[in-house]
Amino acid sequence: MEQLRCNFCHEPTDREHAYISDLNPRRLGVICHHCLDALMITHERRPAGPGAAAMGAPAVVPRKLAQHTGAALPEPIHPQRLLEVLNQKVAGQHHAKEALAVAVATHLQRLHNPDLKVNPHLFLVGPTGVGKTHMIKVAAQYLGLPYVIAGATSLTAAGYVGDDVETLLARLFARAEGNIKKAEMGIVFLDEADKLARKSGRQRAEGRDVGGEAVQQALLKLVEGTEAPIPHNLSGPSGSREYSGVTMNTSRLLWVFAGAFEGIEELVKERLGVYERSIGFGASAQAPEPRALYPQITHDDLVEYGIIPELIGRIGNLGILEPLGRDDLLHILNGTGEPLIKSYLELARSFQVEVELPRTTLEFLAEQALELGTGARALHTLLSKAFRPILARQKPGSKVVVTPQMLRGLL
Numbered sequence: 001m002e003q004l005r006c007n008f009c010h011e012p013t014d015r016e017h018a019y020i021s022d023l024n025p026r027r028l029g030v031i032c033h034h035c036l037d038a039l040m041i042t043h044e045r046r047p048a049g050p051g052a053a054a055m056g057a058p059a060v061v062p063r064k065l066a067q068h069t070g071a072a073l074p075e076p077i078h079p080q081r082l083l084e085v086l087n088q089k090v091a092g093q094h095h096a097k098e099a100l101a102v103a104v105a106t107h108l109q110r111l112h113n114p115d116l117k118v119n120p121h122l123f124l125v126g127p128t129g130v131g132k133t134h135m136i137k138v139a140a141q142y143l144g145l146p147y148v149i150a151g152a153t154s155l156t157a158a159g160y161v162g163d164d165v166e167t168l169l170a171r172l173f174a175r176a177e178g179n180i181k182k183a184e185m186g187i188v189f190l191d192e193a194d195k196l197a198r199k200s201g202r203q204r205a206e207g208r209d210v211g212g213e214a215v216q217q218a219l220l221k222l223v224e225g226t227e228a229p230i231p232h233n234l235s236g237p238s239g240s241r242e243y244s245g246v247t248m249n250t251s252r253l254l255w256v257f258a259g260a261f262e263g264i265e266e267l268v269k270e271r272l273g274v275y276e277r278s279i280g281f282g283a284s285a286q287a288p289e290p291r292a293l294y295p296q297i298t299h300d301d302l303v304e305y306g307i308i309p310e311l312i313g314r315i316g317n318l319g320i321l322e323p324l325g326r327d328d329l330l331h332i333l334n335g336t337g338e339p340l341i342k343s344y345l346e347l348a349r350s351f352q353v354e355v356e357l358p359r360t361t362l363e364f365l366a367e368q369a370l371e372l373g374t375g376a377r378a379l380h381t382l383l384s385k386a387f388r389p390i391l392a393r394q395k396p397g398s399k400v401v402v403t404p405q406m407l408r409g410l411l
């Protein structure tokens with residue numbers, strides 16, 4: 001008879017001392033009792049399932065034991081408190097910060113009271129580099145919730161080569177240090193969700209939409225809540241994947257979708273225009289600025305853009321992000337968010353160079369960044385450009401005051 005080996009440590013084991021899963025029809029899942037202990041999963045016997053009977057295996061299923069794996073429920077938090085935290089670390093973005101604070105506070109309430117029939121999930125709409133990813137990190141880190149950040153464009157539906165949605169959960173599981181209970185309370189942040197927009201009817205008929213809509217459907221299943229098997233070898237196509245036998249219940253995760261949704265203002269305009277015409281104001285209405293339309297974005301516009309209605313129907317909150325203004329960028333330079341300047345000054349100091357950036361220089365940097373149009377990302381770019389020659393050329397023990405004139409030459 002074939003020697004069983006543990007999928008984790010690859011040591012030989014026997015049926016009496018292992019957890020054996022037949023959930024994956026392609027491959028028997030085996031975990032030896034040492035690894036089981038390590039995974040903090042206890043097991044109990046159940047009546048043999050059909051697959052197990054066929055293989056003559058005594059079927060054993062994992063039961064996530066609250067006593068051992070029980071990650072303590074994070075304390076509920078008042079949205080106002082979370083908003084205060086976000087205000088300290090995220091410049092501007094009042095609308096989105098409020099939406100996020102409510103979403104996360106609702107998520108925590110729902111963990112404590114599973115009967116709450118509210119959808120905490122969130123859609124963030126806004127241009128690049130203005131704090132979508134940043135604010136999720138701030139909230140998750142403050143609350144000690146495990147989180148995973150993924151670009152939707154890297155996802156494929158299961159069966160296609162590339163990361164599929166299961167991989168996301170495996171990464172979340174890893175972030176929760178293998179504590180499945182903790183992982184199940186986590187946050188999944190899916191960036192570039194606009195790139196999943198389904199194609200127009202014609203493109204779909206031509207079969208060119210394997211990425212977008214199929215991935216949305218796969219995500220919908222997870223958002224609705226399912227028991228998803230967690231793969232533990234993440235490389236290679238999903239067909240060759242080994243499963244750890246651990247499943248994650250996805251019904252309590254918090255989902256945050258984000259994207260720039262370029263051109264969505266046209267859809268808003270159309271919708272509002274139709275409305276205005278129908279009540280007779282169409283002719284007199286002035287053409288609004290595209291950005292001015294963003295606060296008016298609704299779930300319907302996202303559906304019109306190509307997000308499937310079932311998925312949108314599951315998302316309770318919508319947060320709109322604005323492009324960062326000069327003052328926001330200045331706030332960020334002055335330390336709201338990541339300690340950008342401080343890090344560069346520290347770096348210089350570690351090379352024995354004392355650098356001073358007067359206020360006028362910071363203002364100049366903020367104005368330059370504004371022109372680049374990539375939000376706060378531009379600050380990273382400009383600072384690394386500005387500091388490179390300083391770090392490379394200044395003698396140890398020297399001191400530099402960086403003026404706007406100097407920067408003009410450098411940038």
Ligand SMILES: Nc1ncnc2c1ncn2[C@@H]1O[C@H](COP(=O)(O)OP(=O)(O)O)[C@@H](O)[C@H]1O
Nearest residue numbers: 090091128129130131132133134337338376377
């Ligand atoms: N509103 C903001 N407040 C503070 N820092 C920000 C803000 N927006 C962006 N940043 C900084 O810029 C970097 C890139 O922002 P990010 O959140 O990744 O942008 P995106 O909106 O594209 O997800 C972050 O790491 C953060 O340092």
Ligand SMILES: [Mg+2]
Nearest residue numbers: 132133134191
């Ligand atoms: Mg981002």
